[in-house]
Amino acid sequence: MDLVGFALAVLLIELTPGPNMAWLAGLAATEGRRAGMSAVAGVALGLLVNGVLAALGLAALLKAVPQLWSGLQWAGAVMMVFLAIEAWRGSPRKEPRLAQDGLHRRAFLTGALINLLNPKAYIFFLVVAPQFLGGEVLSLANAVTLAVVSTAIATVIHIALVLAGARAYAWLSNPRRTVWARRVFAVIMLAVALSFLLADIG
Template identity: 65%
Template sequence: MDILGFSLAVLLIELTPGPNMAWLAGLAATEGRRNGLAAVWGVALGLTVNGILAALGLAVVLQAAPQLWTGMRFAGAAMMLWLAAETWRGTGAVRPSISAIASPRRAFTTGTLINLLNPKAYIFFVAIAPQFMAGEPLGPRNALLLLSISVTIATAIHLAIVVAGSKAHGWLSSPVRTIVVRRIFAVIMLGVAVSFLASDFR
């Protein structure tokens, strides 16, 4: 098994801008480090469950049942659209509310759901891992090893993103700046929703 090659592949993929990166950066900037860190652990949980379910055969089920794939895409998109609407609605007040993600618990839950409802996250694991197995069967033991490597790398990157994004939180003490950034954040979440809808099973 080429663990180093797999780790580098995961690192490159995680450094490519995507839904988690955009969402975590915007969340940390608008809601602060505490909620951002809670979201990171939620994302990590979602990725872990993804890997376990993929190893158990969910990715194969998604290939055989395109209706399930479509349902997951629309559920994920609907959740992100709702969050975008809540965030945008919160910009109408003089001091914008934080109803979109008002607590660490909600940030954690949202981070988990974003990944559980992203069908491509399941396919990623079974599509990438076999290329580094050197003929070995994936098996539960190897799957858990690669999963732990993948989640560790992703979480480290996500933590760095949240720490960097939270540095802008103090700058957002001005209500006017907060409104502008929250609207940008709402647009980012809208973009994530569109990416869910546009994803194809390939």
């Protein structure tokens, strides 16, 4: 197994704008660093589960049954549209502690779901990952190893994105700026939803 080559491929893919990058940066900018870090943890969980599901044959099943693939695409797109609507509507910044805790739990769960419903994540394990196995079958052990490597690299990048996004949080304390930031964030989420629908498993 070529882990070095795989790690470089993951790095290049993670540096390419995608749903995680757009959502995490926007979330940290509009909701703060804690919410962003909660989301990073959820994203990491989703990425790890993707690897296990791929090894259990889900990626191949999605390719073999077009209806399941379409269902995954639409589920992911609907979720991104929901996030876009939520971002557009916004929420008060100064909320009670319990409300803030709920925000962080929701950020964690959303991060996990975005990756579980992201068609491109399954394309990755079906098309890209096997190229670095040296002819081996994508077994559970191999999938977990690749998932851990890719998740570790992705998490480092995602933490950096959240920290960068969070720097804008104080600047966005101005209500007018917050409104515009949320609307830009919402448009980005709609673009991600469209990209889910256009994903092709080949």
